[in-house]
Amino acid sequence: MLRPRRTLPTPLLLGVAAGCLLPACAPDAVDVQGGAVGELYTTFLLVAAGVFATVVGLLAWSVIRYRDRPGREEPRQHHGNVKLEAVWFVIPQALVVGLFLLSLSTLEEVDRAPAAADLGVRVQGFQWGWRFSYDGTGVEVTGTPERPPVLVLPVGRNVTFELISNDVIHSFYVPRFLVKRDTIPGKVNELRVTVEEPGTYRGACAEFCGLLHARMDFTVRAVEPDRFETWLDEQEVS
Amino acid sequence: MATADTLAPTTRRPNSRIVEWATTTDHKKIGVLYLVSSVAFFFVAGAMALLMRAELAVSGQQVLDDSTYNQLFTMHGTVMMFFFVVPFAIGLANYFVPLHIGAADVVFPRLNALTYWLYVLGAATVFAGFLTSDGAAAFGWTAYPPLSRETYSPGLGGDLWIVGLASSGIGTTLGAVNLIATIFGMRAPGMTMFRMPIFCWNILVTSALLLFAFPVLTAALAALFVDRNFGGHFFAPGSGGSAILWQHLFWFLGHPEVYIAILPFFGVVTEIIPVFSGKPLFGYRGFVLATLLIGSYSFSVWAHHMFTTGAVSNPFFAATSMLIAVPTGIKFFNWIGTMWGGRLRFRTPMLFCMGFMLMFLIGGITGIFLASPPIDFAAHDTYYVVGHMHYVLFGGSVFAVFASIYYWFPKLSGRMMSEGLGKVHFWLMLAGMNLTFFPMHQLGLRGMQRRIPDYAPSTGFGDLNLLSTIGSGVLALSLLVFAANMWRSLRRGAPAGDDPWKGYTLEWATGSPPPPHNFHRLPPVRSERPVFDERVRAAAPRESSDG
Numbered sequence: 001m002l003r004p005r006r007t008l009p010t011p012l013l014l015g016v017a018a019g020c021l022l023p024a025c026a027p028d029a030v031d032v033q034g035g036a037v038g039e040l041y042t043t044f045l046l047v048a049a050g051v052f053a054t055v056v057g058l059l060a061w062s063v064i065r066y067r068d069r070p071g072r073e074e075p076r077q078h079h080g081n082v083k084l085e086a087v088w089f090v091i092p093q094a095l096v097v098g099l100f101l102l103s104l105s106t107l108e109e110v111d112r113a114p115a116a117a118d119l120g121v122r123v124q125g126f127q128w129g130w131r132f133s134y135d136g137t138g139v140e141v142t143g144t145p146e147r148p149p150v151l152v153l154p155v156g157r158n159v160t161f162e163l164i165s166n167d168v169i170h171s172f173y174v175p176r177f178l179v180k181r182d183t184i185p186g187k188v189n190e191l192r193v194t195v196e197e198p199g200t201y202r203g204a205c206a207e208f209c210g211l212l213h214a215r216m217d218f219t220v221r222a223v224e225p226d227r228f229e230t231w232l233d234e235q236e237v238s
Numbered sequence: 239m240a241t242a243d244t245l246a247p248t249t250r251r252p253n254s255r256i257v258e259w260a261t262t263t264d265h266k267k268i269g270v271l272y273l274v275s276s277v278a279f280f281f282v283a284g285a286m287a288l289l290m291r292a293e294l295a296v297s298g299q300q301v302l303d304d305s306t307y308n309q310l311f312t313m314h315g316t317v318m319m320f321f322f323v324v325p326f327a328i329g330l331a332n333y334f335v336p337l338h339i340g341a342a343d344v345v346f347p348r349l350n351a352l353t354y355w356l357y358v359l360g361a362a363t364v365f366a367g368f369l370t371s372d373g374a375a376a377f378g379w380t381a382y383p384p385l386s387r388e389t390y391s392p393g394l395g396g397d398l399w400i401v402g403l404a405s406s407g408i409g410t411t412l413g414a415v416n417l418i419a420t421i422f423g424m425r426a427p428g429m430t431m432f433r434m435p436i437f438c439w440n441i442l443v444t445s446a447l448l449l450f451a452f453p454v455l456t457a458a459l460a461a462l463f464v465d466r467n468f469g470g471h472f473f474a475p476g477s478g479g480s481a482i483l484w485q486h487l488f489w490f491l492g493h494p495e496v497y498i499a500i501l502p503f504f505g506v507v508t509e510i511i512p513v514f515s516g517k518p519l520f521g522y523r524g525f526v527l528a529t530l531l532i533g534s535y536s537f538s539v540w541a542h543h544m545f546t547t548g549a550v551s552n553p554f555f556a557a558t559s560m561l562i563a564v565p566t567g568i569k570f571f572n573w574i575g576t577m578w579g580g581r582l583r584f585r586t587p588m589l590f591c592m593g594f595m596l597m598f599l600i601g602g603i604t605g606i607f608l609a610s611p612p613i614d615f616a617a618h619d620t621y622y623v624v625g626h627m628h629y630v631l632f633g634g635s636v637f638a639v640f641a642s643i644y645y646w647f648p649k650l651s652g653r654m655m656s657e658g659l660g661k662v663h664f665w666l667m668l669a670g671m672n673l674t675f676f677p678m679h680q681l682g683l684r685g686m687q688r689r690i691p692d693y694a695p696s697t698g699f700g701d702l703n704l705l706s707t708i709g710s711g712v713l714a715l716s717l718l719v720f721a722a723n724m725w726r727s728l729r730r731g732a733p734a735g736d737d738p739w740k741g742y743t744l745e746w747a748t749g750s751p752p753p754p755h756n757f758h759r760l761p762p763v764r765s766e767r768p769v770f771d772e773r774v775r776a777a778a779p780r781e782s783s784d785g
Binding site for chain 1: 523564613
């Protein structure tokens with residue numbers, strides 16, 4: 001019963017669908033942990049797109065099909081259908097259980113302790129700046145809004161950040177890491193990051209911490225391990 | 239909206255109108271007071287948002303200094319959450335719960351007046367911060383200590399914020415008691431629990447949430463006040479206190495608060511959609527069950543605001559936060575099932591319900607993202623969260639606020655609002671809302687953190703921020719159209735009659751506006767749609783209407 005006609009090729013349709021999702025996509029992570037988060041995000045996005053399309057499709061169909069037009073007869077006074085309701089209770093329930101299990105496994109991946117922490121960096125957030133101290137060395141980098149600090153990290157190494165604060169709550173946030181954690185007075189937090197891509201990345205404070213919260217910027221410079229060692233030695237000398 | 243008593247003899251003193259409104263214990267007048275005050279606060283807090291959007295339009299600081307910006311976002315959040323959304327819902331509940339259940343008033347009319355005045359007093363106290371030398375509170379509406387302690391926020395504005403919130407919070411708690419007692423004790427003969435309008439069910443659950451959640455906030459505020467003024471150490475980590483404790487207490491209120499801010503509006507759209515579909519609600523009991531589930535789950539999700547603190551069990555709160563999405567999702571199917579096979583009339587209230595469903599759907603879906611701890615590690619405290627929350631609270635609650643205004647304005651005033659202006663308002667608001675808030679998700683993913691008055695040009699946040707600011711202008715325009723509609727309709731709106739929409743529930747069985755004692759006669763209540771039943775009976779041949 002289908003008239004022969006040119007149909008849109010499936011890849012094109014998929015391309016258009018992907019294009020619609022583009023404004024909702026997360027940027028690529030530059031670290032291992034963030035990579036896992038990014039994958040999880042993409043999975044969520046695809047499920048979300050399916051749910052959104054289904055609900056909007058049903059809505060659009062009812063709006064078009066059942067809108068009031070001259071000659072439409074009085075609708076049947078239908079009060080419900082328990083079977084149908086049971087079905088639409090079970091489907092979302094199954095969906096969220098699935099998403100929850102996926103989240104658990106990613107969470108485990110993000111928080112998992114590496115076999116050996118190659119480098120420890122103590123990060124102190126303060127009003128309004130950051131202090132980065134490299135474990136086992138005397139190297140300490142401090143910065144303020146006028147002179148934002150640079151956090152130099154080796155790529156491919158497991159870095160454990162020990163996050164502390166002595167004044168108010170801040171949050172250690174490098175957007176391209178796709179993970180962040182708060183620095184909380186009276187508590188020591190940990191965040192594990194293994195940077196994969198060398199480069200320069202923006203860092204900021206994510207938890208509102210008072211007047212100059214917006215200016216607590218820092219920069220992450222991820223370099224090859226040998227260049228990192230050289231940099232560390234230079235710092236220790238000076 | 240003083241047309242309620244235009245029919246009364248006008249032989250009293252000129253200021254008697256003011257005295258009458260200030261001393262009234264009539265649930266309808268108190269309802270109107272709530273509605274008018276909260277909409278006024280909506281406009282004030284909206285103006286604050288416009289100032290912030292103006293500042294963020296381009297990189298660099300052109301409009302506001304840091305301190306003013308911090309005060310504005312603090313007050314914007316506080317006013318919208320505590321002095322607009324919730325009081326607006328309480329206003330609707332005040333006006334319509336007694337009408338819906340066929341009662342003449344609430345159980346405790348004088349307590350009712352007290353709750354309203356505590357609310358106004360509380361709001362005035364919080365606003366008084368702007369008059370102090372250090373300005374209003376500037377620690378965010380979440381007021382996390384230690385930032386909110388006297389060391390880091392020494393100004394009087396913080397104390398006024400605490401006292402004001404406590405005052406209005408106590409009012410809200412008392413109001414909840416009153417509404418619960420009214421629903422349980424004042425229902426007309428025949429009005430069983432399962433014949434109550436869904437709006438009343440949702441108000442009942444909301445009131446229970448208020449009753450359990452607000453005392454916790456009041457206690458936390460008292461502790462913070464002691465910390466700030468009497469050398470207390472509740473939230474001082476250096477002296478045996480805990481910075482995290484506040485977050486637990488605050489979000490134990492704060493997340494039920496989100497449901498407090500949305501459940502009444504689920505109720506509103508669930509009244510409107512069936513009427514404009516010409517059908518009863520699809521799955522009434524399932525819907526009530528879903529509301530009860532949301533209410534009970536809502537007390538177990540609070541720490542999903544704290545995933546990045548490293549101080550809570552992330553898997554537990556992820557599980558509960560995702561579970562709560564299920565009963566919320568079910569409601570969409572109830573609404574669609576109601577529309578399915580109906581005869582849909584797209585008058586302005588129904589249009590706003592459609593907008594509500596679309597926008598809240600997006601907010602609900604992004605909520606699932608944020609309930610997943612790893613995704614929250616990326617998105618927490620960024621504009622992604624700001625976008626999400628505005629799809630829920632603006633796309634959800636505010637669209638339903640306007641649906642309720644267009645739907646019930648004829649009942650309150652006796653006049654219809656303009657359909658034409660209403661439709662212009664709707665389409666402008668839908669466009670403005672998406673322009674303003676959709677880009678925020680992408681901004682957040684790219685790393686724009688919340689609560690900043692400025693960003694460097696190198697961040698590349700400029701284009702999307704400009705788009706968002708343009709959107710906020712469209713939103714403002716849509717609200718001007720609404721205000722014009724209101725102004726015009728109060729004066730020259732067409733007479734509404736008792737039942738302009740072919741309604742189902744008891745408020746349509748009395749005058750517009752209703753007489754002081756609400757009903758001259760009540761139709762028999764034999765289903766959840768007594769007014770519909772009566773219409774059917776009246777239309778049926780005489781012999782079958784034996785009643």
